[in-house]
Amino acid sequence: MLIRTTLVAAFLYSLATIAAAKPVSDETISIAKQLRDEAMVGSRAWNIVESLTTEVGPRLAGSEAEARSRAWAVEKLAAYGFENVRVETFAMDGWERGTEVAEIVSPFPQKLAITSLGNSVATVETGIEAEVVLFETLSELQAAEMGSLSGKIAYVGHGMQRTQDGSSYGHFVRLRSAGAVEAARRGAVATLIRSIGTDSHRMPHTGNMSYAQDVTPIPIAALSNPDADQLERIAARGQTIRVKMTLTPNYTGVVESGNVIAEIPGTDLADEIVVIGGHLDSWDLGTGAVDDGAGVAITMEVLRQIKSRDLKPRRTIRLVLWGAEEVGLLGGYAYAEAHKDELRKHVIGTESDFGAGRIWKITRDINEAAVPVADKIAELVEPLGIAPGSSSVRSSGPDLSPMNRMGFPGFRFVQDGSDLSPSMTTWLGSNSSATTMVGPSKAGASFRRAELR
Numbered sequence: 001m002l003i004r005t006t007l008v009a010a011f012l013y014s015l016a017t018i019a020a021a022k023p024v025s026d027e028t029i030s031i032a033k034q035l036r037d038e039a040m041v042g043s044r045a046w047n048i049v050e051s052l053t054t055e056v057g058p059r060l061a062g063s064e065a066e067a068r069s070r071a072w073a074v075e076k077l078a079a080y081g082f083e084n085v086r087v088e089t090f091a092m093d094g095w096e097r098g099t100e101v102a103e104i105v106s107p108f109p110q111k112l113a114i115t116s117l118g119n120s121v122a123t124v125e126t127g128i129e130a131e132v133v134l135f136e137t138l139s140e141l142q143a144a145e146m147g148s149l150s151g152k153i154a155y156v157g158h159g160m161q162r163t164q165d166g167s168s169y170g171h172f173v174r175l176r177s178a179g180a181v182e183a184a185r186r187g188a189v190a191t192l193i194r195s196i197g198t199d200s201h202r203m204p205h206t207g208n209m210s211y212a213q214d215v216t217p218i219p220i221a222a223l224s225n226p227d228a229d230q231l232e233r234i235a236a237r238g239q240t241i242r243v244k245m246t247l248t249p250n251y252t253g254v255v256e257s258g259n260v261i262a263e264i265p266g267t268d269l270a271d272e273i274v275v276i277g278g279h280l281d282s283w284d285l286g287t288g289a290v291d292d293g294a295g296v297a298i299t300m301e302v303l304r305q306i307k308s309r310d311l312k313p314r315r316t317i318r319l320v321l322w323g324a325e326e327v328g329l330l331g332g333y334a335y336a337e338a339h340k341d342e343l344r345k346h347v348i349g350t351e352s353d354f355g356a357g358r359i360w361k362i363t364r365d366i367n368e369a370a371v372p373v374a375d376k377i378a379e380l381v382e383p384l385g386i387a388p389g390s391s392s393v394r395s396s397g398p399d400l401s402p403m404n405r406m407g408f409p410g411f412r413f414v415q416d417g418s419d420l421s422p423s424m425t426t427w428l429g430s431n432s433s434a435t436t437m438v439g440p441s442k443a444g445a446s447f448r449r450a451e452l453r
């Protein structure tokens with residue numbers, strides 16, 4: 001894992017908290033260089049992610065396992081000596097996976113590897129058997145006539161490509177939220193989609209979906225890429241395909257999730273906050289090492305290294321390990337709501353939620369006053385081959401996006417997404433509409449726009 005490299009850059013936005021005056025002091029630059037160079041030599045980030053994924057394992061939002069991950073985090077953060085370690089809980093609607101099986105009934109009987117998308121309704125217990133109608137793209141499904149899929153299972157191919165910046169995923173992941181809704185509008189009884197990923201194994205990607213209020217919810221599952229290829233090859237022979245699928249997910253009512261917080265308090269500007277973090281929850285099909293154990297480990301280690309050098313930042317550095325990100329950025333919305341009275345005090349921040357790949361670009365959307373500091377950060381990471389890039393979207397990462405929308409400055413260390421499993425990149429899509437929480441009030445919120453001084 002290249003966590004070390006990501007650490008280096010992650011360190012450097014703490015520079016903002018140490019900056020004593022404009023221009024950035026020689027002392028601050030010297031400290032930043034030391035942090036950078038030490039992080040390149042080694043870190044404990046891997047040990048942190050190993051501990052989380054081994055001792056807790058999968059951490060589905062709202063589950064007992066996610067609660068255990070909060071306990072794990074509190075214990076670790078307290079042991080590191082951070083201050084104000086606490087959990088801020090919030091309520092959410094629970095969902096858990098049940099059985100998920102499918103098979104081609106005819107013309108060539110065989111099993112299919114599928115998985116429910118998060119929040120999908122169940123089929124009847126005995127399963128649904130129906131003819132499959134294939135669409136190459138979401139647009140093609142949307143162009144189908146109303147009622148034309150009555151009694152059928154809709155399948156949508158919609159294959160994505162591997163890209164460094166995750167942009168292909170960002171586009172094609174729309175199918176996850178729109179697939180069941182568009183198919184149901186046309187009368188379908190269930191939906192199958194090609195797994196939103198570029199891998200070639202038979203572990204389909206899950207990911208969150210949501211329903212529109214004006215349609216009856218129908219079940220939706222992802223087929224692994226090889227299984228999707230198989231279905232398309234059979235269809236290319238001009239034969240009618242019948243599939244039987246059984247999904248038994250369950251809504252578990254109101255359950256608890258939470259954000260875990262720890263701080264290194266600031267000095268003369270202690271009431272101003274720099275936020276870093278990753279999300280604690282994961283999907284239930286794996287241990288969430290990449291999504292987002294890596295982000296948790298990177299940012300915990302950043303804080304630990306600053307603490308271990310006994311550095312005294314002017315502003316408070318707040319680590320937030322978010323809960324329930326995967327199911328609609330619920331931790332991000334809960335944080336923005338709980339802290340709405342101090343949102344103006346959040347000067348800058350970033351979330352690490354793009355795996356453990358190498359950082360290749362930094363983007364920012366900040367005010368003029370902060371540009372000299374940001375330029376200095378860019379200069380400091382230049383020897384690592386990291387280029388400055390403009391950002392077309394103001395984003396500090398998924399769980400900070402509710403605050404970004406309210407004017408919180410955007411700042412990101414952009415990691416290489418060529419080799420990641422893209423279910424992690426939910427923030428690239430528009431999945432925030434899937435939230436089951438009410439977003440924070442926009443009234444009265446304005447940000448300092450990173451007035452670093």
Ligand SMILES: [Zn+2]
Pocket residue numbers: 279291292325353423424425426
């Ligand atoms: Zn993630």
